[in-house]
Amino acid sequence: MYFLYNLLVISASAIINVLALVNSKLSLFVKGRKETISLLNQSISKEDKVIWIHAASLGEYEQGLPVIEQLKIHHPTHKIVLTFFSPSGYEVKKNSKIADVICYLPMDTKRKVKSFLTDAHPDIAVFIKYEIWPNYLNALKKADTPTYLISALFKDNQIYFKWYGGFMRNALNNFTHFFVQNKKSKSLLNSVGFTNVTIAGDTRFDRVSEIVKSDNELDFMKRFKKDQFCFVAGSTWAEDEKNIIDYINNNTHPIKFVIAPHTIKDNHIQEIIQSINKKVVRYTNLEHGDLENCEVLVIDTIGLLTKIYSYADIAYVGGGFVTGLHNTLEPAVFGVPVVIGPQFDGFAEAEELVQLGGVISIKSNSQFQEVVDKCFNSNDYRSKIGRINTDYIKEKAGATTRIVAELNSVLISNN
Template sequence: MKKQIDKGDKTIWIHAASLGEYEQGLPLLEELKKKYTKNKIVLSFFSPSGYEVKKDKTPADVVIYLPMDTIANAKQFVALIKPELAIFIKYEIWPSYLRELKKCKVPALLASAIFSRKQIFFKPYGGFMRKSLKNISHFFVQDDNSKDLLNTIGFKNCTISGDTRFDRVFQILKNDNELVFMATFKGEHRCMIAGSTWPEDETIIVDYINQINENVKFVIAPHHIKSSHIEKLVDSINKKTIRYSKMKEATLDDVEVLIIDSIGLLTKIYNYADIAYVGGGFSTGLHNTLEPAVFGIPVIIGPKYDGFKEAEDLVELNGIISISNKNEFRRQLDALWSDNTYSKNTGKINADYIQKKQGATKEVMSHIVKLL
């Protein structure tokens, strides 16, 4: 940090726990970079899943790991970067850092925050963490419930701004999402894309692939791409299957299943889906449903989606379909393949939902302009 930040530098500090929070805060980071050209943007991570992926691929000027939350670390860190503003994304409450920022009269914002009654702030024994919240200058929350909960413990410095992730995923539509190999692979066929899958998801998907007789193509992009797992997955499929790392575009026409054993392609691959399946809902936790939903297609997930607000909303609206077993998976896919109107209407629910949720970045930026 000493090598990258000079004494005269003005900085804005953004902290994201991991890759998901980074993607959530990226619209803010980009806007800050455009508007405050004389400031260095310091981006900190806690998890390697964010730092290792984005340390060389971000608009931020300085990318670092955030040291552990001790009084000594907080003092040294804040003294080094001398931020004019600090922004924490979603859940990040670091008591020592927040206390030091307040002591140094640096505004600290919590952006795209979401609160639930289960959190320690709202428990009788949560006094220490409630005290930490007093060092946050302003809360930008995703929904009414979060604002109401903060109000119950005395915090009125709160704005319902929505979630900056919706601004992020909506930008996807403006990008160049063309992939030559996907256009060749899909051709005139219908195609289902299964993204961020775990073994529990893949068991259900492969069972369907092995039994279906219709002329449909499939893409599976596993969450883990270890060679041993990919080979086992390929061996379990009884249709012509190829790995992305071994494909030759000239041979893709008659391939029925494509396994993506590489990272960084999934967002663009969803552009070619007629139906998407998003993994994690049978195991560790649901992955990003907004990336396929923004393309206006039906999305299928497993049964565990509590706490994922956009999934909860879209299941209720019937844009995302939750299934609990292979029979339900088959039944829902067959219905979507056979009824084009049903499929289009389901996808439109998803696209409309994301369209209506735009604007969180603009809301937060309008507040920042008053501070800097």
Template sequence: MKLFVEGRKNTFPLLKSQINKDERVIWFHMASLGEYEQGVPVMEKVKELFPTHRIVVSFYSPSGYEVKKNSTLADLVVYLPLDTAKNVNSFLDLLHPELAIFVKYEFWPNILNELNRRDIQTVLVSGGFREDQLFFKMTNSWFKKPLEAFNHFFVQNEKSKSLLNSIGFNNVSVSGDTRFDRVANQLQLNNKLDFIEEFLDNKLCIVAGSTWPEDESLLKEFIMQNNWDVKIIIAPHTIDQDRIRAFQKSISIPSVLFTEREGKQLSDSKLLIIDTVGLLTKIYSYADIAYVGGAVGTTGLHNILEPATFGIPIITGTNFNKFPEAIHLEALKGLYAVNSKHEVISILNKLIDDPEFRLKTGSISKKYIQENGGATEMISSYFQENFVKIE
């Protein structure tokens, strides 16, 4: 909350000092870090198409801003001010964007209504809509009025398109999810991490990424009873050193923290805990099996596409009814959902013991990524056709 409040105090001073009145601006807004990753392929294309414009990114959540505030993709990164009429007018006066791009959601009524009033071209990318949203439950036009700001909606699936059509919006294209393009591109990057190679020592690797305490509790018995010659890497979602150390002490196998690796023989440890941020995507490239956190409790499933692109089997909790990619991948049998320690142990043992099953499950994940790319090209084509005039 301190970051949430204090960070917003800097938004207007940053805009005043960094954005000149005569500069041409394209504005991206993301709720948090996950939406940023969805927006990256589009930002890269926009920079190619409109190289004379400055790119400004805003975040609602500290978990996005604090990690990406120094992003080289953007010319400036700020917190989105709270959605009051006064804040919105000051924000847009200072920012004066020619194009506003929202990623996935974040439908703030004052901001959208003012964008519409100022006739600022606005697009939603990787949008996802559900029947339980107020737009579709309430007949009062006030609830859907903010959506009138969007010149075009690029949505992830046909259901989202149908829902928008049902309330009168026909400026909708099913593009899919730009995250598929984002994660597929990771294969072209340098994912080498020397310390991971030293730790693994050519052993089979299980990576548990973006874990919460409830995930770690579910995995703990397998870790303690692990009789296989397998290395385990855990990358908690939140870096709380006291909690991480407490968990490490509760595990009786040899372990090491990333921040304490210097001077240690990493290959002697069976468990490596990544107590920092920014490394998980590359670490997934070394995994033979991935566990993705967030779906045991109610925090929300984290990104399963990042490990899937590397062609590895995925395990999660069962609470992912709002995550279509997990639903689809489970149906294809590239993902296995568990809700007990016994189920975790059972599926992990099967994946370790049966290489053919492991490789087949992983190939399903990889194929799923390959077959669902292309959203970024569709969106960039729209920009070329509709916004070339702003150059």
């Protein structure tokens, strides 16, 4: 089976290299990986103690960030190597100061695995949520490197729990310990013979809890919102924007609207602006717009949404009409009602918050209008829903402390 797996990875690499000639995202994927070894050699010496953290993409990075921050505090003499699999994570965070080296993870071939681990020589390896790479895990086990999977989430339909999933189940044998998000994940691992499992929770709750404590002040948002009711829509897709823009164009309430689309390409931003019949300004054109008197602000850059949510009286999180719901915790932590589309199965926190009533799922334009109107007209209703969200996040926090305690003990014992 290993022969077939290695053949598949090598074949996939060859195909990606060809497709990268005509696909800009895959081009980043290929070119970035060519720099990995040189980035390691520039910053990591043979004498360095190294902590390796791997995240598939930006979402997993956000989950791992609280753990990385704590490890830096507790082990300041260790160097941290942070790897990404996806360009959507690496290209956003490649210039961050959170790690000593930020690079792409080379493909999971035996040759590239050996090269990477020789240069990185980690004292401990931490994978976040889903990342299972058999060759990396085998090599780490052979090198006696403690290896952890954190904020892990397992589901019935995954290959590890199928009769034909023996190869990938064997890959799991290489983990020293699993820190899982919930009882279901632990039960599934137990069902296939794994007892090295701890229910620690999801580190994202710690991440968003820290966001509230941060300085979220934005001068342009203070000027834009003033003392008016503010609706913030984040990570929206075209299907979400249809309902939002229809409401903007037809409602008569004194509401300030912020739209931060998932896609910030100029043609899409122009489509949004042209479809709105009220005074609108885009973020990158603030100096030429009448911000204070505009009713709609379109965010055409990345990195601001989390802080913008702090100004919301009600928030909308996109993706729920296209089976790719974005992060509902970021607005929820600010104690505001959160509205989403109808497709949120598999997003545990959204499922739980919909059941509790802190997140409201809508299926139609009329439902969307009804929810926003109700939140606008009733401070009590809005506050009640917001408290559900903040209480839920407080209850779920603490995963980072549980995980870091174990990692600290291993790192200290290895010194």
